[in-house]
Amino acid sequence: MRIELPFRELNRLLGGGLVRGSVVLMSGEPGIGKSTLLLQSLAGIAAQGEVVLYVSGEESPSQVSMRAERLKAGGESLYFLSETELGQIISHLDELSPAALVVDSIQTVHSAEILSAAGSVAQVRECTGLIIQWAKSKGVPVIIAGQVTKDGTVAGPRALEHLVDVVLNLEGDSLGVYRILRSTKNRFGSTNEIAVFQMSEHGLEEALEPSMLFLSGRPVNVPGSVVTVAMEGSRPLLVEVQALTSTTVFPQPRRTSTGIDFQRLLLITAASTKRLGIPLGNQDIIVNVPGGLRVAEPASDLSVALALISSYKNVAVDSQLVALGEVGLGGEIRAVPHIEKRLTEAARLGFKSAIVPRVQAEEIEIPGIKIIGSSTLGEVLGKVFPENID
Template identity: 50%
Template sequence: MAKRKTKFMCKDCGYESPKWMGRCPGCGEWNTMDEEVEIVSKGPRGAFQHTETIQQKAMPISAIQTAEEPRVKTELGELNRVLGGGIVPGSLMLIGGDPGIGKSTLLLQVSSLLANQNQRVLYISGEESIRQTKLRAERLGVASDELYIYAETDLAKIHETINDVQPKFVIADSIQTIHHPEVTSAPGSVSQVRECTAELMRIAKTQNIAIFIVGHVTKDGQIAGPRLLEHMVDTVLYFEGERHHTYRILRSVKNRFGSTNEIAIFEMLQSGLKEVLNPSELFLRERSQGGAGSTVVASMEGTRPILVEIQALVTPSSFNYPKRMATGIDQNRVSLLMAVLEKRMGMLLQTQDAYIKVAGGVKLDEPAIDLAVLVSIVSSFRDAAAGGMDCFIGEVGLTGEVRRVSRIEQRVTEAAKLGFERIFIPSSNIGGWDFPEGIQVVGVETVREALNIVFS
């Protein structure tokens, strides 16, 4: 006989409680406790068999042999770089993004590239039928005998199919549609997502299969389901971009086999996704030189320097509390930098609305963009254009000093490649390296010094 048991589980941290609570004791979030109904069976285990794990013994760390992980490279060089050099066999990768952004298109394209290398791929579709997947494949020009399509949501049947097909790569689209036969809650619930991911992880590790799982995102841009999901997998990728624009950004936020914060730029075409090899040129293509409120910053995205345009619009406010809006930059950072201008430079910005935007849809979160943001705000406030061929790099402190940043050589070299004539960097970054030819490097110690040179 089976006994029904009701419990409440936090969808963010997985905390369990026998009764509902408004605030989760585990993570402190409000309204995250969902009711789960489970069946506790006193009889033998059901038909579903879990993947057997290999018994490991404790070993001294000095006796453990290490070697570099073997990787399988695809023909998409941008994807290889984001993954740290290629796909690691036996790894579990999670890719999330808004509906309709192109996650399935990207993975179907990757499946085709792997299948063309005589790598057997199993594409599991829980949201579309085999015919629907075939229609998309025909549009992308995907056709290979090594690519298997399987439409199923039952994890037990998926496990049997993996054992029968013996693939090297598996794509599960999506994890919210797959259900575990021994978990009684609905597909997409906290329990189902956790158990299905755990079973797929055991399959990946024991059979040395690289598995991609697709995850839906919430309205806040976070992957739906328990936050434990991101901790379980080896790699977390976010596929970002505006649905009405053709460019997409694949961002790595977690990678056990490579660096994080790497990004790859793709262009969505009728025939699929095409990688963009020079994103700096892309982001600056439509920039209008000589316009007030526009500056260029050399930002580091992982190991790659990217030149991005920062735009500012400062206008008199008609409200008692001026607006502060930012797109692509933390709004609190903008308020902090404007406070530095008011205190250290004597600018009256309390009666001005400020709108800051990073052109191209990129999100910047490193401190090296501070100087460029400040110059763009001052440029719009004074209605005076900064140098059209100037680039700005530097972190700004609360006392108005310009602090050193990392990887200055790569940033300056990237600016020189795109023809910039002058670049402003912290004075503490000058020394110990050779400047590239064709660009003037200006070292500044304070914000006041930088503004005096730019607007002189």
């Protein structure tokens, strides 16, 4: 049996809601919005008439109360406890018998039976284990907030992620408005799914149409801008790939990528230079995916190549075109998975044409969108820039 949260996207991410007795680990950088999302989620459960408890070892009651007022996340059945000693927390839990629990954060909780300081490997492992034992015995879902280290991993033992049932990572720029909640482990649903949120003065608001969110503000008829369709779990997302090339003034040209795998950028640059004769070796290259999304799959290769060529030639790509395909070192365009699902989403959002691998173009037909098959980068160049092939 599951408990529904107030966010439809979060329920989908969890596989249909919180499973009773499950333990969810939510990690993220400081200031990214973990506590806000957790408080909103718990308030949504309280609004259903359930007794819930928010345990914080980082903030005082007055601080949490101020945030709850700003978020309009309150209620008579939402309880707060400022405590870091695990024995005291368990005593309050046994007395209150909540239907759901949030612990923010696990690195601040300590057990009197362990001599090391709070946040140490031994303390995090022991406290997490006891919380899991309590959750399973009572059938109460628990969400644990976890701090992350400088390299983005959850602070504490690696075994922490193995102990819990679900691992969620909240990503994004703390100075920006977009937040991406990514599922990396889920015993009750699919993994590598994402939910997109937007930060506002009233807290986090879910984006039910994330593709439109990522494409909002996209410039039209500007060189270096190409749209592709990325797969995040089972969901297709349309995203813009931006590229900028300029003749370097340094002995060694710079290569910078944000949201695109750097090694794939080097591969695409080398293939474009060698197979198309485009002299990118003396160009500074900057590639960016707006919105904070990371596109790691090879299916975005063709969009990166087109964005580079478009910027170098200073010729815009059709704003109603999407590009899909993996680029090989021989300049060949290789097949990508879930091609029909990607193109269906592109057609739904009004895109009129798509450059795809020729081997797949012959097998699919999507109403409302023209499928253009190509086998090599040279073919793509001739179809996208017919008057600027040289």
